[in-house]
Amino acid sequence: MADFDLSVNVFGYKLKNPLMLASCELGNSGVRCKQAAEAGAGAVVTKVISREEVVRKEYASGPLSPRTYVVRNMGTLVQVSGVGFLTARDWCERELEIAKEGGVPIVANFKAGPQRLRPADEHLPTFGRLYAEHDPKVWQRELKELEEAGVAWFEFPEGPPERTAYNARLRAEYIDRLEKIIYWAKEAVSVPIVIKLAYRYPADMVESAMKVEEFGADGLTLGQGNEGIKIDINRGTLVGAVPTARMNVNGREGFHLWLKIIYDVAQNVKIPVFGCHGVWSGSDVIEHIMAGTVCSQMATCPIIEGLGAFQRINNEIRDFMIRKGYKTLIEMRGIAHKNIEAKYGLKASVVEDLCNGCGLCEIVCANNTMAFEQSTKGLQAPYIRVDSSTGKAKVNQELCEGCGACRSICPPRAIVIQGWDPV
Numbered sequence: 001m002a003d004f005d006l007s008v009n010v011f012g013y014k015l016k017n018p019l020m021l022a023s024c025e026l027g028n029s030g031v032r033c034k035q036a037a038e039a040g041a042g043a044v045v046t047k048v049i050s051r052e053e054v055v056r057k058e059y060a061s062g063p064l065s066p067r068t069y070v071v072r073n074m075g076t077l078v079q080v081s082g083v084g085f086l087t088a089r090d091w092c093e094r095e096l097e098i099a100k101e102g103g104v105p106i107v108a109n110f111k112a113g114p115q116r117l118r119p120a121d122e123h124l125p126t127f128g129r130l131y132a133e134h135d136p137k138v139w140q141r142e143l144k145e146l147e148e149a150g151v152a153w154f155e156f157p158e159g160p161p162e163r164t165a166y167n168a169r170l171r172a173e174y175i176d177r178l179e180k181i182i183y184w185a186k187e188a189v190s191v192p193i194v195i196k197l198a199y200r201y202p203a204d205m206v207e208s209a210m211k212v213e214e215f216g217a218d219g220l221t222l223g224q225g226n227e228g229i230k231i232d233i234n235r236g237t238l239v240g241a242v243p244t245a246r247m248n249v250n251g252r253e254g255f256h257l258w259l260k261i262i263y264d265v266a267q268n269v270k271i272p273v274f275g276c277h278g279v280w281s282g283s284d285v286i287e288h289i290m291a292g293t294v295c296s297q298m299a300t301c302p303i304i305e306g307l308g309a310f311q312r313i314n315n316e317i318r319d320f321m322i323r324k325g326y327k328t329l330i331e332m333r334g335i336a337h338k339n340i341e342a343k344y345g346l347k348a349s350v351v352e353d354l355c356n357g358c359g360l361c362e363i364v365c366a367n368n369t370m371a372f373e374q375s376t377k378g379l380q381a382p383y384i385r386v387d388s389s390t391g392k393a394k395v396n397q398e399l400c401e402g403c404g405a406c407r408s409i410c411p412p413r414a415i416v417i418q419g420w421d422p423v
């Protein structure tokens, strides 16, 4: 047996690793879910399962286009989310059986309550009222059928709908809605219910998360698209110009923003937290775990890089564990809450054998340009500089403030800051 173990126990399932496919088009059919599982996902979330009237309407007019903009070198994908083209009936009659051939738990991404017909409908002031009047029996029946067909658990994407006009009244309506759907879902099925929250201010997220736990949900997914827009400068229009002027910004841009929310929420709830948004490497997953998650989900990375990302990232997690001597993921879970420390007065130094003279450290050291500091101290030397005679970077030990910028950017990791060794 290997002396490290990537597996995760969640809701009675043993996942072979903590990396899941997040709900997106890569999970929009049984075959695609199976492919993601075979590529190395520990569990797979389906594309949102739609109600018949939504699919009918989408087919009638065709989907909104254009609605997706990929900034490859930034790992960013800006989009107006499309609907899923498969209904609960499609998944029950056909797709789930195929999806399960991948041998990992299949999680159903399910929109409880009334489903919007077009992205623009989200903005309607009547949305909250529609919700209150909606008959839950319609979707409770679908939940039951999906449970019988073998979904492992449900994930409800539950952002506040009228995000651009968010205010105290809508917030109260939103919390009320969360309570209702959790109650109705629990009435209908016994598999776990996970609520996936959209972005708000961190303090607000913690409060919503605690409410979700209090209402009886079994888990939380943290990391939907952040609110943003894309402008087509040739035509001078918004891309995906629905009346809300709102798109989802997914991928790297939001990773650290969500990490903070994940960290804060994990500290305040006992139910499992699934981290999402911008996951691109083994170290991202480890940061999630150290912040307190059980698993990490990703959509943009495998969309841009391909399904090979699952194997690559799992290898990176494994290599990290071997290097640091971790045997299980549990040893790392939540440790960033305990290991709070602040260091002062550290200095950078260069391991000359590793330095290739690229000069990136010289550019990134913001202190190199601190003329004021230098003149008041009467010092002319830069903090860090590639020495023209040796071709190697050299740190001015007197000036260096150990800020870490050069350490982070140095490609061969030739810079050491004693006592600070981030991956």
Ligand SMILES: Cc1cc2nc3c(=O)[nH]c(=O)nc-3n(C[C@H](O)[C@H](O)[C@H](O)COP(=O)(O)O)c2cc1C
Pocket (backbone or CB within 6 Å): 022, 023, 024, 025, 047, 048, 077, 079, 081, 082, 084, 109, 157, 196, 223, 224, 225, 250, 251, 252, 276, 277, 278, 279, 297, 298, 299, 300, 301, 303
């Ligand atoms: C093309 C695309 C389609 C998506 N569709 C859904 C969806 O149907 N349901 C859902 O809850 N989230 C959906 N999402 C959001 C993702 O599940 C995820 O929360 C978000 O993209 C952030 O993660 P990422 O940075 O790894 O992409 C979608 C994202 C993308 C990029």
Ligand code: SF4
Pocket (backbone or CB within 6 Å): 350, 354, 355, 356, 357, 358, 359, 360, 361, 362, 386, 392, 393, 409, 410, 411, 412, 413, 414, 415
């Ligand atoms: S220390 Fe790193 S960043 Fe600086 S010149 Fe050497 S290799 Fe480049």
Ligand code: SF4
Pocket (backbone or CB within 6 Å): 347, 348, 364, 365, 366, 367, 368, 383, 384, 395, 399, 400, 401, 402, 403, 404, 405, 406, 407
């Ligand atoms: S640690 Fe900060 S201050 Fe010191 S050389 Fe590197 S970038 Fe400059």
